[in-house]
Amino acid sequence: MNPDALDATFAALADPTRRAILARLRSGEATVTELAAPFAMSQPAISKHLKVLERAGLVSRGRDAQRRPCRLEPAALKAATDWLADYREFWEVRYQGLDSLLHDIQSLGGDER
Amino acid sequence: MNPDALDATFAALADPTRRAILARLRSGEATVTELAAPFAMSQPAISKHLKVLERAGLVSRGRDAQRRPCRLEPAALKAATDWLADYREFWEVRYQGLDSLLHDIQSLGGDER
DNA sequence: TAGTTAAATAACCACTTAGTTTTATACACG
DNA sequence: CGTGTATAAAACTAAGTGGTTATTTAACTA
Numbered sequence: 001m002n003p004d005a006l007d008a009t010f011a012a013l014a015d016p017t018r019r020a021i022l023a024r025l026r027s028g029e030a031t032v033t034e035l036a037a038p039f040a041m042s043q044p045a046i047s048k049h050l051k052v053l054e055r056a057g058l059v060s061r062g063r064d065a066q067r068r069p070c071r072l073e074p075a076a077l078k079a080a081t082d083w084l085a086d087y088r089e090f091w092e093v094r095y096q097g098l099d100s101l102l103h104d105i106q107s108l109g110g111d112e113r
Numbered sequence: 114m115n116p117d118a119l120d121a122t123f124a125a126l127a128d129p130t131r132r133a134i135l136a137r138l139r140s141g142e143a144t145v146t147e148l149a150a151p152f153a154m155s156q157p158a159i160s161k162h163l164k165v166l167e168r169a170g171l172v173s174r175g176r177d178a179q180r181r182p183c184r185l186e187p188a189a190l191k192a193a194t195d196w197l198a199d200y201r202e203f204w205e206v207r208y209q210g211l212d213s214l215l216h217d218i219q220s221l222g223g224d225e226r
Numbered sequence: 227t228a229g230t231t232a233a234a235t236a237a238c239c240a241c242t243t244a245g246t247t248t249t250a251t252a253c254a255c256g
Numbered sequence: 257c258g259t260g261t262a263t264a265a266a267a268c269t270a271a272g273t274g275g276t277t278a279t280t281t282a283a284c285t286a
Contacts, residue, residue: 003129014123015274016116019196026203032233045275047234052273066232066283074204081197083132084190090139091187128244145263158245160264165243179253179262 005057006083009076012056017041018049022058025072032068118170119196122189125169130154131162135171138185145181 012018021035036046050070053059057076062069125131134148149159163183166172170189175182 003132006132007127007129010123010127014120014127016120017274019116019119022200026200033231041274042276043233044235044277048274051234068233072200072203074200077197077200078204081194081201084194084197087135087139087185087187087190088194090185091191130244146261154244155246156263157247157265161244164264181263 005076006079008056009058009080012052012058013080015049015052017046018053021046021049021053021070022072022077025059025070029062029069029071031064032070035070118189119192121169122171122193125165125171126193128162128165130159131166134159134162134166134183135185135190138172138183142175142182142184144177145183148183 013022017039020038024030024035024038032043032046032050035050036043039046050059050061053070054061058073059070060073062071126135130152133151137143137148137151145156145159145163148163149156152159163172163174166183167174171186172183173186175184
């Protein structure tokens with residue numbers, strides 16, 4: 001994956017308001033005002049957050065009269081997860097206290113990822 | 114997980130230099146100068162990046178005479194992955210074009226996570 | 227046409243970030 | 257002791273972020 005895209009994705013996730021917006025979008029499309037409602041924050045602030053999420057590829061938007069419904073776009077989330085997956089075996093091994101076996105396991109290529 | 118901790122973790126990951134440092138640390142401990150070597154950047158800049166990674170709980174540091182060896186601390190990476198895992202089933206379903214089944218699957222709680 | 231609603235844009239502010247250079251600290255070695 | 261080495265800290269700068277209020281655009285409604 002393009003490093004700039006990962007930058008944008010992780011940066012977008014590094015904000016609790018934006019993570020809450022994504023969580024909300026898991027249960028379906030929502031308009032900007034619907035998304036803004038739970039927050040003690042102005043509408044333009046939410047629009048800015050949405051622009052960040054859109055630029056990161058995490059949401060996309062449609063058109064319904066005046067409304068611009070947002071929906072979750074999970075591909076970028078998958079890309080971030082894929083990046084993190086490269087570390088998964090590391091911490092799993094480490095949690096078993098088997099650091100010394102890490103390289104053996106890696107060279108065998110024997111996990112299910 | 115504490116939201117501030119997730120903030121710090123994702124923010125730390127949103128920088129290619131820091132991700133490269135983490136990748137380097139996968140193959141074992143390294144000193145600040147060793148970590149700085151591949152980058153066209155001053156030593157204090159790397160020290161700052163390491164402080165960000167340390168504050169995010171992604172690395173910890175020891176002491177060996179003048180050296181402050183850094184090692185990967187995978188717990189924070191695991192926490193970030195766990196957060197993203199809540200979205201995994203969503204995109205997996207979506208990729209199969211089975212959006213309409215998402216809520217059924219969720220309410221059954223029937224995946225292996 | 228005028229009024230209302232939904233959202234974006236503009237202009238601004240305080241704070242943070244990522245880098246710099248310079249200086250200081252801590253330790254090892256002769 | 258003084259010198260080199262490894263790292264951190266200080267002070268600064270340019271650019272980015274996250275919020276505000278006020279304004280504008282676009283579309284529906286009466």
